[in-house]
Amino acid sequence: MSSLVSSRLHEDIWDNRLLLARLITEVENDTATGRDALEILYPHTGNAYIIGITGAPGVGKSSLVNQLALAFRKGTGKETKPHVGIIAVDPSSPFTGGAILGDRVRMRDLSGDTGIFIRSMAARGAIGGLARTTAQVARLMDAAGFEVILVETVGAGQAEVEIASLAHTTIVVDAPGLGDDIQAIKAGILEIADILVVNKADLPGVENTERALQAMLQLSNHSGRASSAGSSSTPVWEVPVLRTVSNKGEGAFEVMENALAHLHFLRTSNEWEKRQHLRIRDEVENLVMQTMQQHWMKNLPPSALDKSVEALYSRKATPYQTVKDLLKLSGFNFD
Amino acid sequence: MDQKIRVLIAKPGLDGHDRGAKVIARALRDAGMEVIYTGLRQTPEMVAEAALQENVDIVGLSILSGAHLTLVPRIIELMQANGQSKVPVFVGGIIPEEDVNVLLDAGVKAVYGPGSATTQIIDDIQKLMAEK
Ligand SMILES: Nc1nc2c(ncn2[C@@H]2O[C@H](COP(=O)(O)OP(=O)(O)O)[C@@H](O)[C@H]2O)c(=O)[nH]1
Ligand SMILES: [Mg+2]
Numbered sequence: 151m152s153s154l155v156s157s158r159l160h161e162d163i164w165d166n167r168l169l170l171a172r173l174i175t176e177v178e179n180d181t182a183t184g185r186d187a188l189e190i191l192y193p194h195t196g197n198a199y200i201i202g203i204t205g206a207p208g209v210g211k212s213s214l215v216n217q218l219a220l221a222f223r224k225g226t227g228k229e230t231k232p233h234v235g236i237i238a239v240d241p242s243s244p245f246t247g248g249a250i251l252g253d254r255v256r257m258r259d260l261s262g263d264t265g266i267f268i269r270s271m272a273a274r275g276a277i278g279g280l281a282r283t284t285a286q287v288a289r290l291m292d293a294a295g296f297e298v299i300l301v302e303t304v305g306a307g308q309a310e311v312e313i314a315s316l317a318h319t320t321i322v323v324d325a326p327g328l329g330d331d332i333q334a335i336k337a338g339i340l341e342i343a344d345i346l347v348v349n350k351a352d353l354p355g356v357e358n359t360e361r362a363l364q365a366m367l368q369l370s371n372h373s374g375r376a377s378s379a380g381s382s383s384t385p386v387w388e389v390p391v392l393r394t395v396s397n398k399g400e401g402a403f404e405v406m407e408n409a410l411a412h413l414h415f416l417r418t419s420n421e422w423e424k425r426q427h428l429r430i431r432d433e434v435e436n437l438v439m440q441t442m443q444q445h446w447m448k449n450l451p452p453s454a455l456d457k458s459v460e461a462l463y464s465r466k467a468t469p470y471q472t473v474k475d476l477l478k479l480s481g482f483n484f485d
Numbered sequence: 486m487d488q489k490i491r492v493l494i495a496k497p498g499l500d501g502h503d504r505g506a507k508v509i510a511r512a513l514r515d516a517g518m519e520v521i522y523t524g525l526r527q528t529p530e531m532v533a534e535a536a537l538q539e540n541v542d543i544v545g546l547s548i549l550s551g552a553h554l555t556l557v558p559r560i561i562e563l564m565q566a567n568g569q570s571k572v573p574v575f576v577g578g579i580i581p582e583e584d585v586n587v588l589l590d591a592g593v594k595a596v597y598g599p600g601s602a603t604t605q606i607i608d609d610i611q612k613l614m615a616e617k
Contacts, residue, residue: 171540248514255524261531
């Protein structure tokens with residue numbers, strides 16, 4: 151085991167920013183050390199409240215994250231100030247694999263507060279708006295004592311629904327002036343929203359954006375992901391539409407209050423349990439598939455794939471039979 | 486599995502434009518690196534803390550204000566204090582000839598003037614990382 155990881159890791163990592171930062175890298179690179187760390191820490195996780203922030207590039211996600219973190223650190227008056235972890239995901243270049251991670255630019259207000267930890271992540275080719283290891287990085291922060299974790303997604307578009315299975319509360323951000331027809335927020339992404347925010351409420355067109363969102367909400371008869379239950383006795387979450395001016399800090403406190411109200415809703419209905427189970431199921435399924443894939447690639451004899459391609463090319467073999475043969479060659483037997 | 490060189494590009498001090506820093510950031514991205522860019526007017530404390538949180542492999546400081554002799558040694562000191570003594574620091578910007586050695590003595594790995602080719606910086610970083 152690496153020197154970073156001992157069996158007392160859950161004690162070591164508590165309040166230890168340097169160790170946390172280094173372990174995040176291990177987890178991000180999917181190293182053996184990273185996996186060891188996650189295994190040891192797992193029993194000590196599940197405590198953090200994870201909020202996802204998604205929406206098109208430029209709507210003000212990072213600015214809102216900045217303000218939300220400030221709001222949480224000021225506290226709600228009732229409780230002690232939570233530690234706030236932030237994960238900001240940006241796209242990787244499909245050509246070079248490199249990335250510019252610039253979200254910290256909007257978060258300079260947070261520097262100097264040791265109760266806040268910001269980590270930028272490149273998506274590294276993943277297309278769901280998060281990096282493949284974002285959930286695991288959140289788990290490390292959870293274990294290190296961060297009670298609130300804010301996750302900013304890439305914001306590239308429609309397929310970004312992954313955040314909804316990671317976050318307890320998903321905030322979808324929109325802004326006026328993105329063009330009402332080609333709204334970044336289409337039905338797909340709207341469905342994952344627990345809270346809708348119209349940021350840049352200082353700009354002309356706020357009412358239009360707000361109205362468009364309200365209309366879409368009604369159209370999809372959407373009242374949070376709990377609505378599927380349908381019966382009148384089950385509590386229902388009404389998705390609020392809130393205004394913010396995030397470069398000035400207006401409205402962030404209300405967003406926090408609504409998030410906490412949503413958390414309360416989750417806790418007092420059966421939604422919390424339901425979502426956590428779904429999330430864990432997703433995770434296990436993904437891990438099983440990843441592991442099988444890795445196992446297959448590792449155990450396949452060197453030229454087997456080339457030979458199969460050749461045989462398929464010359465029409466001497468057929469696809470499904472080839473798959474069976476290739477799986478058998480690396481130790482899987484499905485007959 | 487998926488190792489990437491992570492670089493912090495920071496602009497400490499009060500000078501108001503970051504074109505140079507952005508050029509470097511883009512060049513490093515195009516060389517396949519992950520560049521954390523923190524924007525203008527960073528204090529030494531901000532730089533040292535961002536480097537820690539992001540666990541970067543290397544830190545690049547872009548300074549045009551002339552305040553390099555106070556800012557750079559302070560950043561290196563803070564990075565040593567918070568456990569990053571092994572993280573190399575390079576400086577880019579307008580640095581007078583006679584200050585270059587002062588910075589190198591303070592622990593800076595390399596100093597790049599305005600005329601430096603980004604390919605040189607990329608090469609140097611890749612070599613440094615290969616030695617690690
Ligand atoms: N006018 C206005 N500009 C804003 C507001 N919030 C953020 N911005 C600006 O919008 C730009 C993009 O913000 P950013 O937070 O980086 O957006 P992101 O790409 O969604 O993370 C920046 O220039 C911000 O200063 C707002 O409420 N009003
Ligand atoms: Mg952003």
